[in-house]
Amino acid sequence: MPDFDYLIVGHGIGGASIAWHLQKAGKTFKIAGDSTAPSSSLVAAGIFNPLTGKKLVKTWLADDLFPFATSFYSELESKLEAKFLYKTSVYRPYRSIEEQNTYLAQSAEPAIANYIGKSEDQDVVAEYVHMAHGGLEVVRAGWVDLPVLLKKSREYFSGSGQYIETKFNSEELKHSEAGVEWNGKKFGKVILCQGFEAVNNQYFNWLPFTPVKGQILEISSEHILKKHIINQGIFVLPTSDKTCKVGATYSWDPLDWETTKVAGDELEEKLKNLLKVPFRITAQAAGIRPSVRDRRPLIGVHPTLSNVCIFNGLGTKGVTLAPFFADQFVQHLENGKELNPLVNIQRYFSLYFH
Template sequence: MTNRGGISVDYDYLIVGQGIGGTALAWHLHRLGKKIRVVGDSSLPSSSRVAAGIFNPLTGKKLVKTWLADQLFPYASEFYASLENKLNIKLVYPLPVYRPYRSIEEQNTYLAQTANPGIAQYITSQTDDLLPLDYISNPYGGLKVGQSGWVDLPLLLDQSKIYFEKEGIYTEERFAAEDLIFTSDTVEWNGKTFNKVILCQGVMALENSFFNWLPFSPVKGEILDIAVENILKPYIVNQGIFILPLSKDSARVGATYSWDPLDWETTDAAKNELADKIRSLLNVPFTVTKQNAGLRPSVKDRRPLIGIHPEENRVGIFNGLGTKGVTLAPFFANEFAQHLEHGKELNPLVNIKRYFSLYFH
């Protein structure tokens, strides 16, 4: 039993969802000595398990620095390194990103942008002289971006779950918000009492009334695994799509963006779209070996959704991490944990207070 304000409860927090968001928040609250219970359902599809886990400080067609990159990337690096050490596994694979120029105009634009100190710190090389990527079509050369790579998210989630199970704080079960019982001071679920419930459900948040009023804008994404002829070098290639080498003869490629239909089914249209883009980048034959689809829990303003329900202060949300969850999750899990335990103000750009007008409308 934990005791807060004279009220005894079985747990401080019930964390619903064991994707990258729920897992990162669970680790942070666990480290603070909080008594937590994590509930997950392995039978449900998970965008975290489909995602390639790439982190890249410079994104988009215009070579823009990722929002809060100077804070997110160092924190994520420390967080994943600490988990690698604690769980005795390898999670992070640093790899430079090679961005072939699409045209002379883009080359000139990008090179001009590298004069910006905020961007220059992430540029490893402005030419492709040291990049013998002869399997890539890059007649105009390209940029080499550093402080990038990928995180093995399925391994992170699996090993975290094993750890939580050993600690006796994980429940494998389908969660339904209707099963929550609110008393004057606590929340009850499955016969146990909690101070707070934090919903980290990804797109599943749209299935209950607590937060379905928030402006989620789910996006379907599909990725392919491909096999090639033992030639791939340790570089992520990024030009419209990413080509992430998993070995010398295999890679993961993505991703598509679609809004209709919003389901978890793979499609021939996405496969053909990606294959066409691969052919425009790779000048060697390849074979598609696997295809996956996922629904990203994106938000209209492209910022996370974090905070406490406007009327029910025992229910919170940690969601909306979108396509950059691998770097957003650790940093904002810490911010939310500090908010929950010590009252630290949340960044107003992620705090769901920015949307309270939608709830009270």
């Protein structure tokens, strides 16, 4: 018999979501986490937005993901006695009269209409945002303060003896029919939730990750800002009434965690075109998104090692994907519930056996 049901490797939003769902299911586990390592979860703005893209497309599975995520985070706030879920709308300034007409026509579609607000704060937002043609308000959106959530979650699991601060090396895993052994303990299964680090992991480096580097700015302004997120080419996320996060850039080379002047200048220039009021850049950060070729998560069990699992590939929408699919994956592992084939790594098994 194993000492624990699961070993979870990583404590970003993926690993934390798995941990809380295993906790709810009454399973025993240890989390191997390294709080000193770079983490895309700690850089990400944590925005959830049901309507994205220039063409106003509804986010994949939004009707399922968004209610589940807000319920999950609300429960976790109570459990951890902390505030990290902020529900707010997104204002999308129209770039032209043509775009205004297009968006208004689209917003009449039943699938999209549920996510359109009445733009009641538009005049106040227009005091500091260029909105010559007005703007569309997207509701049932918001953001999650991931650094606060992950810190509180780590403190909770550390206090219960379930979190181990360590630099994990996958080569230290030993396999047997009963499970895996690590750090002198036996586990029924290991779930690797390592984000970008998965590309260096011998178990799953065959999966088609297409990691993307992103950079954001933190700014301050003397103008009082509404809590609404602004989205037009970049996002402006008010974190207080005078501070914002601004992002994000996309680049593929080099894939490192260093900030660059080029990215900072790009964001600053776009921000100058969006904001009417003066601002000051106070910080810049870089992260690497664990994105995937088909833009769907990578979840499932290794093709030949039935005790080795992965929960990864959450890309830019981790705050909504992680809670929902962590629940799905735990149900799959414990109760045999079928995984959505669009996220199951079985779709890529041909790459492994090639």
